[in-house]
Amino acid sequence: MKTKVILSDWAFDCYVEEGRFDMLVENDFEAMDDIKRVEKLVMIAIWCIQEDPSLRPIMSEVSQMQERVIDTVPPNPYSDSIPAMLASQPEGTTTGTLGFGLSAGFENESKGKRQVVDLENGSEVIYIPRFLAWDESWKLLEYLNKHIPWTRPQIHVFGRSCIQPRDTCYVANEGLPELRYSGYQPPVYSWDDYPPLKQILAAVHDALPGSSFNSLLLNRYNNGTDYVAWHSDDEKLYGPTPEIASVSFGCEREFLLRKRSTKSPKVQVQVQSYRSAEESPSKRLKKSNQSDQHSFMLKHGSLLVMKGYTQRDWVHSVPKRARADAVRINLTFRRVFQT
Numbered sequence: 001m002k003t004k005v006i007l008s009d010w011a012f013d014c015y016v017e018e019g020r021f022d023m024l025v026e027n028d029f030e031a032m033d034d035i036k037r038v039e040k041l042v043m044i045a046i047w048c049i050q051e052d053p054s055l056r057p058i059m060s061e062v063s064q065m066q067e068r069v070i071d072t073v074p075p076n077p078y079s080d081s082i083p084a085m086l087a088s089q090p091e092g093t094t095t096g097t098l099g100f101g102l103s104a105g106f107e108n109e110s111k112g113k114r115q116v117v118d119l120e121n122g123s124e125v126i127y128i129p130r131f132l133a134w135d136e137s138w139k140l141l142e143y144l145n146k147h148i149p150w151t152r153p154q155i156h157v158f159g160r161s162c163i164q165p166r167d168t169c170y171v172a173n174e175g176l177p178e179l180r181y182s183g184y185q186p187p188v189y190s191w192d193d194y195p196p197l198k199q200i201l202a203a204v205h206d207a208l209p210g211s212s213f214n215s216l217l218l219n220r221y222n223n224g225t226d227y228v229a230w231h232s233d234d235e236k237l238y239g240p241t242p243e244i245a246s247v248s249f250g251c252e253r254e255f256l257l258r259k260r261s262t263k264s265p266k267v268q269v270q271v272q273s274y275r276s277a278e279e280s281p282s283k284r285l286k287k288s289n290q291s292d293q294h295s296f297m298l299k300h301g302s303l304l305v306m307k308g309y310t311q312r313d314w315v316h317s318v319p320k321r322a323r324a325d326a327v328r329i330n331l332t333f334r335r336v337f338q339t
């Protein structure tokens with residue numbers, strides 16, 4: 001028996017549920033050859049046919065999106081309803097669900113596709129593009145954007161003081177040794193005040209048996225001018241082989257990993273990298289051997305895990321990206337060792 005489907009619903013399912021754009025253009029070899037463009041056009045189309053006309057883009061936004069290559073946030077069907085749902089929550093609630101079905105519908109797709117990249121010599125990265133369900137991830141983005149007490153601190157890099165080029169917040173268990181980076185000691189917030197963070201943590205623990213994270217550094221990149229320069233999270237309080245689990249929401253941004261040069265000290269790597277953060281990805285790739293540099297376009301709802309000696313032997317960054325014009329929130333879960 002033939003089943004009838006609504007074309008737009010099928011396209012939406014292919015995009016959101018499956019992440020399979022190729023299914024839409026089967027046998028169209030020209031389209032298959034340019035799958036990124038297919039992805040872009042599908043995103044634009046879905047954005048344009050939302051039920052609420054006020055959420056649809058205007059023509060100038062559509063043409064701007066078409067001109068850009070990839071930094072586009074998929075349409076958020078919940079943008080209208082979330083604030084109302086959150087508003088119905090009693091202020092100061094610290095336990096229980098938040099009323100948008102997070103605990104029940106919190107879908108952990110950790111059994112789904114995971115990519116393991118062996119960085120050799122005991123370093124490894126695991127990437128799960130669709131770790132959290134797409135719609136739950138939107139609700140989380142809205143929640144975090146609104147409720148986290150974001151600050152943009154003054155930090156010190158190479159003896160110079162500057163404003164950190166992204167917003168930040170730190171959440172940790174009570175009684176841990178204090179975190180200090182770039183001359184800045186962030187205030188410590190409690191997990192209890194942000195129940196969705198505990199749920200994300202539980203999903204991460206589920207996906208990574210044996211892990212037990214007790215602290216979280218949150219970053220918010222408001223647009224493409226916000227970034228994180230080359231660094232490694234090699235603070236002593238994380239021990240010699242820290243496992244760092246990074247969950248991303250919102251605008252896709254490029255996450256780069258580069259092998260530390262064995263000859264040059266850490267400083268030299270960083271000086272070079274400030275320059276490379278301004279260069280196009282193609283130029284950056286030409287500079288180094290493929291296996292010495294890896295790039296991940298971190299998707300909305302994705303999980304990336306750095307393991308083993310990655311912090312000792314590699315540096316990472318999220319470079320500026322002129323064309324990224326929407327907010328991205330990233331959570332990095334870490335384990336602080338008690339001394």
Ligand SMILES: O=C(O)CCC(=O)C(=O)O
Nearest residue numbers: 217219228233318330332
């Ligand atoms: O935003 C990201 O993906 C990475 C953030 C990061 O490297 C950090 O907070 O140490």
Ligand SMILES: [Fe+2]
Nearest residue numbers: 231232233316
């Ligand atoms: Fe980092």
